[in-house]
Amino acid sequence: MTNQPYDGYDPYGQQPQAPQTPQGWPGQGHQQGYPQGQQGYQGQQGHQGYEDPYAAQQYTQQWQGQTWETQSQAPVSAQATAAEETAYLPPQGYEPPAPAPAPTPASAAEYGPATVAGNARITDAQRARAEGRSPIIEPGMQPAALTALLGLLLAGAAAVGTYALLVPLVVLQAVTAAGWFRLNGMWPARQGIALGFAGALAADAALLASDRSPSAILGTLGVWVLLALVLQLRSHADPDERMYGLMATVAASALAIVVGGYLAAEADAVTVGAIAVAVAVLARALPLPTPASVVVALLAAAGGGAAAGSMTGLGTSGALLGAGAAACALIGHRVASYDYPSRFVHFTAGVALPLSAAAPVVYVLGRALV
DSSP states (O other): OOOOOTEEEEEEEESOOOOOOSSTOOHHHHHHHHHHHHHHHHHOOOOSOOOOOHHHHHHTTTOOOOOOHHHHHOOOHHHHHHHHHSOOOOOTTTTOOOOOOOOOHHHHSSSSOOTSSSSOEEEEEEEHHHHHOOOOOOOHHHHHHHHHHHHHHHHHHHHOOOHHHHHHHHHHHHHHHHHHHHHOOOOOOOOHHHHHHHHHHHHHHHHHHHOOHHHHHHHHHHHHHHHHHHHHHHHOSSSHHHHHHHHHHHHHHHHHHHHHHHHHHHHHHHHHHHHHHEEEEHHSSSSSSHHHHHHHHHHHHHHHHHHHEEEEEEOOOHHHHHHHHHHHHHHHHHTTTTOOHHHHHHHTTHHHHHHHHHHHHHHHHHHHHH
């Protein structure tokens, strides 16, 4: 007896059915035959969720086409072998990447060499120091014009009276204290600036109380140096920072207090000296070589002092006073130009230091010449 497939055989006693052979995938015979046979069996027996195992075997045995798996896919073992063969391997003939090109002259002029800390940029001041260039940048004509304006205000106020001189003098003292701190790279330094300015006001009050005695300046200066020392000792900053703060505070206080020399000096000397400083700073700001500019500034200050002395009681001695005041003013101008100062330094220290540095000479020469 030969084994025949159970075509159309119903194991539960139903009548044999004609075989339904699919016509190939995705043909219509397969789409209609199997679902109909399953539907018929389920509909006759009333059992849901069961399939005829013999019917499934029937369709499996009579399938004649090639499926997608047998036609397009390789065996699993072949796929694994291919995966192993195509695993990552370093590229043959690997060469390291070429180094980055050296910076162009333009980029090299903008940025400095890289540092260990990761900062690849340096400031203009650091680059100039490394290249050996001068760290002097002069304030220019605008700060010089402000200095000249403030000097003329001092000269005119001194001619009016002592209390009128206080107004431009207090402005000069405030700008001096602020400019010195910023010139030393300490900003914001509100406490130090306030302390220096307070010392200047104390010196002014002492001068007025003592009938403009110079001992009031020296006494205030000694007290403020001691006060600055005590305040810095109470600070919790590093020792180096406390030392820098102490020196800056003492210097700013001293300069602001010394400006009170205009208040202690003779009125005619203040007028001549302030005019001479104004002329000298304007001449120094002219676009000339530095030696020539200094000579021109001194000569212009001497001429301006002589002209102002002729209108006051100094006479020809005004030229000497003007030259001395201009020499000190040029020193202050040079100090304000040092170490690549910022624009703020130029409009504070650059404006105030020429007049502040000239105050002692105006007092001494004024007392000697008048």
